[in-house]
Amino acid sequence: MLFNYKAIDQDGGEKQGSIDAINLDVAIASLQRRGFVISSIKGDEEGGIFKRNLSFFDRVSNKDVVILSRQMATLFEAQVSALRVFRLLSAETENAFLRKTLEEVSSDLQGGSSISNALAKHPKVFSEFYINMVKSGEESGRLDETFLYLADYLDRTYEVSSKARNALIYPAFVVFTFITVMVLMLTLVIPKISGILKESGQTIPIYTEVILGISDFFVNYGLILAAIVVIGSFFLWRFIQTDAGRLSLDRFKISIPFVSVLYKKLYLARISDNMNTMLLSGIPMIRVLELTSSVIDNQVYKNILENALELVKGGSSVSEALSRNNEIPGIMIQMMKIGEETGELGNILKTLAKFYTREVNNAVDTLVDLIEPVMIVMLGLGVGFLLAAVLIPIYNISAGI
Numbered sequence: 076m077l078f079n080y081k082a083i084d085q086d087g088g089e090k091q092g093s094i095d096a097i098n099l100d101v102a103i104a105s106l107q108r109r110g111f112v113i114s115s116i117k118g119d120e121e122g123g124i125f126k127r128n129l130s131f132f133d134r135v136s137n138k139d140v141v142i143l144s145r146q147m148a149t150l151f152e153a154q155v156s157a158l159r160v161f162r163l164l165s166a167e168t169e170n171a172f173l174r175k176t177l178e179e180v181s182s183d184l185q186g187g188s189s190i191s192n193a194l195a196k197h198p199k200v201f202s203e204f205y206i207n208m209v210k211s212g213e214e215s216g217r218l219d220e221t222f223l224y225l226a227d228y229l230d231r232t233y234e235v236s237s238k239a240r241n242a243l244i245y246p247a248f249v250v251f252t253f254i255t256v257m258v259l260m261l262t263l264v265i266p267k268i269s270g271i272l273k274e275s276g277q278t279i280p281i282y283t284e285v286i287l288g289i290s291d292f293f294v295n296y297g298l299i300l301a302a303i304v305v306i307g308s309f310f311l312w313r314f315i316q317t318d319a320g321r322l323s324l325d326r327f328k329i330s331i332p333f334v335s336v337l338y339k340k341l342y343l344a345r346i347s348d349n350m351n352t353m354l355l356s357g358i359p360m361i362r363v364l365e366l367t368s369s370v371i372d373n374q375v376y377k378n379i380l381e382n383a384l385e386l387v388k389g390g391s392s393v394s395e396a397l398s399r400n401n402e403i404p405g406i407m408i409q410m411m412k413i414g415e416e417t418g419e420l421g422n423i424l425k426t427l428a429k430f431y432t433r434e435v436n437n438a439v440d441t442l443v444d445l446i447e448p449v450m451i452v453m454l455g456l457g458v459g460f461l462l463a464a465v466l467i468p469i470y471n472i473s474a475g476i
Contacts (some may be wrong), residue, residue: 078102082111094182108186135173135200137233141226143173148222157218158184176200189213204349204370211356221356228352231428232345235435239341242439243334246446253454260461262297265290268465275472286464318374325374329402333445337438342376343407344431351424361387375402393420 080102081091090111094102106113143164150160158181165177176197183193191210194201201209205225212221269287272279279287293300314320328338346367353363364387368380383396394412397403407427414423 078116080106080111080116081114082106082116083114084109084111094179105183105186105188108188109182135170135176137229139168139170139173140200140205141229141233143168144222144226144229148219148226151222152219157190173200190218202370204353204366207358207362207366208353208356211353211358215357217356224352224356228348231348231432235341235344235432238439239337239435242337242443245443246450249450249454253457257457257461258293261286261290261293265465266294268469272468272472275468277468277472279468280464282460283464283468286461322374322378325376328373329375333442337435337442338373339402340431340434340438342371342373343404344428344435345371346376346380347407347424347431348428351421351428354421354424360393364393379403 079091079093081089084090094105102116103113106116146164147160150163151157155163161177161181161184165174165181168174168177176199180190180193180197183196184190189210191206191213194209195206208221208225209218212218215221265286269290272283272287315324329335329342331338349367349370350363353366354360358366361384364380364384368377368384371377371380379397379400379402382399383393386396386399387393392412392415394408394415397411398408410423410427411420414420
């Protein structure tokens with residue numbers, strides 16, 4: 076929330092401006108850390124709805140965060156102070172929202188805040204995982220390495236996720252286009268041809284009767300069907316927003332033939348990579364499991380990690396806690412067990428992350444290679460059946476004339 080304030084600085088000069096904070100107390104504390112004596116402060120309510128709508132467009136891409144992390148790693152490695160780092164980066168950043176965020180982080184650092192606490196005020200840009208990694212880097216004095224870990228991790232995550240997502244965009248687009256064309260044919264073209272066929276008086280083949288029946292249904296009840304689809308989609312979307320809906324959707328993702336293999340390996344790669352990155356930064360295993368469950372983006376695997384977390388708190392090893400779930404493959408459990416016994420769990424997880432990342436890439440390539448010929452055959456059969464159902468009776472009519 077934005078607060079407008081008037082204050083007196085340490086030199087006795089009057090200052091006025093605005094500060095973005097979670098609540099009034101945080102805003103006051105931040106201003107007092109700068110040495111300001113506050114004379115008045117109040118929330119900025121002007122154009123509230125409009126500003127909230129504009130906030131929807133405040134976005135920072137994963138690419139921007141990766142580049143920012145690499146720049147911070149370089150500057151910290153060069154022994155540049157934290158305040159100077161964020162001031163330099165805010166001056167060079169092109170993204171307006173990110174620039175504003177970095178300026179506010181600089182102000183908080185100047186007021187005595189730690190880097191992790193300053194970043195934590197901006198959850199739209201920096202995730203809880205990111206904040207905890209930075210906090211670990213502060214405690215260990217290895218901020219430069221931490222930001223490099225973060226940049227590499229975000230880069231890998233983005234590459235794998237985008238490749239998996241892009242593999243599904245093409246077939247979805249083709250199916251949508253095919254359905255649109257078929258609906259237009261059934262509602263605009265077939266009705267005109269059906270009149271000619273019925274007036275001819277000739278016997279209409281059964282497959283043509285099927286097409287004409289479908290066409291009549293779309294013409295007479297198309298609007299009702301469209302309304303049902305829209306209303307059904309709305310309630311489905313509302314259901315997906317609930318815990319039960321998300322769980323059902325996530326279970327569906329990992330049970331679809333062929334596609335489920337891709338999703339499972341994607342989540343296993345994310346779990347391994349996430350745990351490896353945090354363990355290398357010195358974050359305790361309890362916190363590693365807690366944070367991994369919050370960023371996994373699948374309710375099924377999130378529940379698995381949360382159950383494993385409770386078991387680990389009770390004294391179980393990580394491999395033993397995860398072995399109680401069929402969604403975690405045996406090879407992963409065995410390798411983690413070896414890592415725990417040898418004290419090399421971080422390196423084992425790194426190996427697993429690389430393995431599953433390669434598996435995701437191979438699954439995407441296989442899926443694309445499989446989908447293209449299957450879709451060509453299916454679309455060809457669909458179009459061929461529609462054309463045959465229409466053209467054969469017309470040919471018979473012309474032949475009988």
